[in-house]
Amino acid sequence: MIRRMNARAAGFDRQLGELLDWSGMADDRVEGIVREILADVRQRGDAAVVEHTRRLDRLEVTAAGELELSAERLDAALAAIPGDVREALELAAERLRAYAERQKGESWSYTEANGNVLGQQVTPLDRVGLYVPGGKAAYPSSVLMNAIPAKVAGVEQVIMVVPTPDGVQNDTVLAAARIAGVDRVFTVGGAQAVGALAYGTETIPAVDKIVGPGNIFVAAAKREVFGQVGIDMIAGPSEILIVCDGHTDPDWIAMDLFSQAEHDEQAQSILLAHDPDFLDTVAASIERLLPDQPRAEIIAKALETRGALIEVADIDHAIELVNRVAPEHLELSFEGAEARLGEIRNAGAIFVGRYTAEALGDYCAGPNHVLPTSGTARFSSPLGVYDFQKRSSIIHCSPAGAAELGRIADRLARAEGLEAHAQSARYRVEAEG
Numbered sequence: 001m002i003r004r005m006n007a008r009a010a011g012f013d014r015q016l017g018e019l020l021d022w023s024g025m026a027d028d029r030v031e032g033i034v035r036e037i038l039a040d041v042r043q044r045g046d047a048a049v050v051e052h053t054r055r056l057d058r059l060e061v062t063a064a065g066e067l068e069l070s071a072e073r074l075d076a077a078l079a080a081i082p083g084d085v086r087e088a089l090e091l092a093a094e095r096l097r098a099y100a101e102r103q104k105g106e107s108w109s110y111t112e113a114n115g116n117v118l119g120q121q122v123t124p125l126d127r128v129g130l131y132v133p134g135g136k137a138a139y140p141s142s143v144l145m146n147a148i149p150a151k152v153a154g155v156e157q158v159i160m161v162v163p164t165p166d167g168v169q170n171d172t173v174l175a176a177a178r179i180a181g182v183d184r185v186f187t188v189g190g191a192q193a194v195g196a197l198a199y200g201t202e203t204i205p206a207v208d209k210i211v212g213p214g215n216i217f218v219a220a221a222k223r224e225v226f227g228q229v230g231i232d233m234i235a236g237p238s239e240i241l242i243v244c245d246g247h248t249d250p251d252w253i254a255m256d257l258f259s260q261a262e263h264d265e266q267a268q269s270i271l272l273a274h275d276p277d278f279l280d281t282v283a284a285s286i287e288r289l290l291p292d293q294p295r296a297e298i299i300a301k302a303l304e305t306r307g308a309l310i311e312v313a314d315i316d317h318a319i320e321l322v323n324r325v326a327p328e329h330l331e332l333s334f335e336g337a338e339a340r341l342g343e344i345r346n347a348g349a350i351f352v353g354r355y356t357a358e359a360l361g362d363y364c365a366g367p368n369h370v371l372p373t374s375g376t377a378r379f380s381s382p383l384g385v386y387d388f389q390k391r392s393s394i395i396h397c398s399p400a401g402a403a404e405l406g407r408i409a410d411r412l413a414r415a416e417g418l419e420a421h422a423q424s425a426r427y428r429v430e431a432e433g
């Protein structure tokens, strides 16, 4: 049921284009719904948030204050989850923090001979909104992945929103929020949550940037409020692309393909290998292992609609395709993979060697699992501490340095016909004599 393709066959480029095409972006209907909710939240604040939450998540609240969870509630969640899960969350958080610490950008400056000081000052964002999906599944790991880099960057207030349909709260998500140091949590989701974070209401504070994945309503709302606030990215369905030399256990490869396919019917799992017999063996592993998977239906649908086992000429050919696809996750499951790393230009995260299962990166390796999807790894990067920091330029002129720059600026300003600029610069030149 997973399609077979040959990258040397006529028409492959067109087939590949069709395979990669993802047109799941919000349509006019979704955009209309989202715009109405956002406008309502902007105009009526808390009242609108409460109304939409009652309507869409069937939550029995009468005032926005009831949407906030107390610190005691987060502590109780942490105490309620099984000890081994708590330990795993804490270990993962520690590893994410250690990695994030290395990403931290620092301020810098240098002094010129004329005494001018030039530099860049790095500051954390003041307040960030973290969207945690809660409609169909809960992702405590995503809470850690989004909140930890924000805290490492020095963001003072991380405000988390999470829908709790029918009032059902997920203790593991709340425990992860507690471990990651989230400051405030509101049980609100969808476009109304994004609107509240973007515009602010009487109860929910406006933030500087909204991060975190969500469904089509959340993605459309984030796109709509961009400009009013920053956003991280618009994430599409999960993707994995594996390059294998035919010597990795085919069951391992099949399960790695499943690991992303189980996220979503729209997820994309692709294997590239030069040996057609190996592709047959992996296809057989897929057939055998799939029925026992709890999410078999989702996996089957994803593999059928967007999955592929592709025969390539050799590793060089595979690497050329990798750079065209620009996958979210790339597994290099072949001998000598490390030596080829420099040739990979486009990929969100690269998992090197047969033992490096992508799933390890989803939970605990250290790097972030929020990654560019749908080919956007050509121009964007994993979520990181840098997404929660901004830079200000520093220019501090000495009298002599101002005179030197003033002469250059005077000429350029007059060439642009901007006399006030020119005069402003000349004042400093004249003051120096």
Ligand SMILES: NC(=O)c1ccc[n+]([C@@H]2O[C@H](COP(=O)([O-])OP(=O)(O)OC[C@H]3O[C@@H](n4cnc5c(N)ncnc54)[C@H](O)[C@@H]3O)[C@@H](O)[C@H]2O)c1
Pocket: 033, 056, 057, 132, 133, 134, 135, 136, 137, 139, 142, 163, 188, 189, 190, 191, 192, 213, 214, 215, 216, 217, 218, 235, 236, 237, 238, 263, 264, 369, 370, 371
């Ligand atoms: N890329 C990643 O790292 C990553 C991680 C976790 C989850 N995800 C993705 O996030 C998504 C989560 O989606 P979800 O639905 O489970 O949760 P969600 O929290 O994103 O969406 C639930 C909210 O959608 C709104 N909504 C639902 N139907 C609506 C309607 N008809 N009109 C207006 N609003 C409506 C409601 O307000 C509800 O609170 C999935 O697609 C999942 O694959 C991605």
Ligand SMILES: N[C@H](CO)Cc1c[nH]c[nH+]1
Pocket: 139, 141, 142, 238, 239, 260, 328, 362, 369, 370, 371
């Ligand atoms: N693979 C997902 C991002 O593409 C992240 C995730 C969360 N939980 C498991 N996996």
Ligand SMILES: [Zn+2]
Pocket: 238, 259, 260, 263, 362
């Ligand atoms: Zn995953």
